């Protein structure tokens with residue numbers, strides 16, 4: 001028994017959802033689950049195929065990305081997860097994928113506009129895309145800087161990571177988060193679906209109108225309002 005068994009299991013179960021939901025190919029992507037009391041998180045080992053994952057080979061690292069328990073190398077995105085856990089104290093789990101449609105929007109460096117109520121059920125804003133890294137950021141540690149690309153984008157736009165639990169990193173791919181690793185995976189699946197719908201919408205009608213603000217708010221509050229199941233869970 002290890003005191004990290006609970007987050008190992010949570011991270012393992014959430015990682016295993018990614019291939020089941022068609023959000024990753026081969027060893028793309030990674031999920032982590034945090035234990036804030038211990039100041040550590042469990043994350044997928046780098047380069048390990050999903051079929052070879054187990055709770056035991058999840059790597060336990062601290063918020064400086066130092067390995068606390070585990071023999072394998074932690075995900076190459078570990079520093080990005082660590083930056084977000086350090087600065088956003090409400091999140092319990094983080095997911096990074098290279099899911100096709102969300103990654104295509106990230107590579108196009110465009111926010112995903114709200115075209116319909118599916119999107120508005122989860123987000124009352126466009127899905128933000130952080131601008132690509134500056135030259136000086138590229139000189140630094142790439143994964144560490146990716147975390148600050150995300151933080152800076154939210155700060156500059158004045159949006160809350162409690163309301164918006166997903167985003168695209170320009171020229172890279174999506175990151176999502178949530179109160180638990182399972183919720184973060186749910187958000188990754190919603191993001192991929194909304195990204196596909198938005199692309200098809202623009203292909204069918206390049207002048208497709210955005211959803212009206214009044215409808216955006218109505219739908220978002222219906223799903224996230226204080227008396228809704230999703231809002232309380």
Ligand SMILES: O=C(CO)[C@@H](O)[C@H](O)COP(=O)(O)O
Pocket residue numbers: 027028029030044045046047048074075076077096098173
């Ligand atoms: O973003 C990337 C590669 O661009 C990574 O997320 C890989 O997709 C997975 O790397 P590991 O977690 O296996 O190190």
